[in-house]
Amino acid sequence: MPWRQLALTEKLEPHPDNPRTDLGDLKALEESIRKRGLDIPLTVVPRPGMDGYYWIIDGDRRYYAMREWNDNIPVVVKPLLSGETLRKRHLLTALVTGTMQKPLDPIERARAYGRLMNEGPPSERMTQAEIGEQVGLTGGTIGQYVLLLDLSPTLQKSVQQGKITVREGSAMVKRARASERRRRGQAPMLPVWDPPWFTRKHPLADKAAARCARLDHSARRRRGKEKNWPGACEQCWQAVIEDSSRAEMLERCAAAVYAADPALAGKWREEAKTLRQ
Ligand SMILES: [Zn+2]
Numbered sequence: 001m002p003w004r005q006l007a008l009t010e011k012l013e014p015h016p017d018n019p020r021t022d023l024g025d026l027k028a029l030e031e032s033i034r035k036r037g038l039d040i041p042l043t044v045v046p047r048p049g050m051d052g053y054y055w056i057i058d059g060d061r062r063y064y065a066m067r068e069w070n071d072n073i074p075v076v077v078k079p080l081l082s083g084e085t086l087r088k089r090h091l092l093t094a095l096v097t098g099t100m101q102k103p104l105d106p107i108e109r110a111r112a113y114g115r116l117m118n119e120g121p122p123s124e125r126m127t128q129a130e131i132g133e134q135v136g137l138t139g140g141t142i143g144q145y146v147l148l149l150d151l152s153p154t155l156q157k158s159v160q161q162g163k164i165t166v167r168e169g170s171a172m173v174k175r176a177r178a179s180e181r182r183r184r185g186q187a188p189m190l191p192v193w194d195p196p197w198f199t200r201k202h203p204l205a206d207k208a209a210a211r212c213a214r215l216d217h218s219a220r221r222r223r224g225k226e227k228n229w230p231g232a233c234e235q236c237w238q239a240v241i242e243d244s245s246r247a248e249m250l251e252r253c254a255a256a257v258y259a260a261d262p263a264l265a266g267k268w269r270e271e272a273k274t275l276r277q
Contacts, residue, residue, distance in 0.1 A: 042076070
């Protein structure tokens with residue numbers, strides 16, 4: 001389907017996924033369009049299931065600046081590329097185009113990147129590097145933006161107002177995560193035990209003994225036996241230590257992916273919890 005140029009107003013609507021939340025002051029844009037006309041038509045896609053209706057994928061500000069007084073807004077109908085979904089196209093277009101637009105603020109960008117990474121079917125999700133390629137930034141920069149999503153709403157507001165830079169905001173999240181890890185590290189996660197090794201003083205001793213009892217392992221092969229404590233066999237010691245170390249790894253990974261994929265982080269934390277039981 002080739003591009004088509006139309007002029008309409010009534011059958012246009014901004015796309016519901018528009019990442020822009022703040023349209024900014026439209027007065028200057030309206031005046032410029034009234035005086036000079038529109039330089040670039042809006043880009044629209046046909047609305048699925050609604051013949052003759054369109055969603056704006058580029059030009060929301062121009063639309064709002066004109067809709068009250070212009071019955072013939074020029075638009076270019078741009079069909080989706082094969083395999084491209086509307087949502088993905090829309091988010092990318094909004095990120096890429098800067099013409100005649102108030103640029104997206106850092107938090108709006110961060111949300112759009114986050115959605116490209118985490119929403120939709122897995123086959124459609126993009127990595128930071130893939131997004132970077134499309135919008136002309138490095139994957140690392142995309143990562144810095146995505147970290148901003150972990151800031152409190154107040155701090156996010158400060159980023160939007162330019163009081164905190166993207167670099168500072170992402171550094172805050174990294175620092176908070178590191179101190180959280182240190183804080184949790186003081187709890188008996190996988191403490192250094194050097195010696196006593198395989199004795200009742202080992203932080204996982206009771207767990208190992210319980211496993212041994214549950215599996216009815218022979219008392220003869222148990223290590224660390226004391227008067228009132230049966231000890232555990234080497235197989236059980238090893239099993240509980242491996243579980244604990246795997247749980248620790250899952251918790252570390254969960255903390256690392258939390259901003260990008262809270263659902264996955266939650267799943268890993270659940271798994272870690274089960275391993276620690
Ligand atoms: Zn055992």
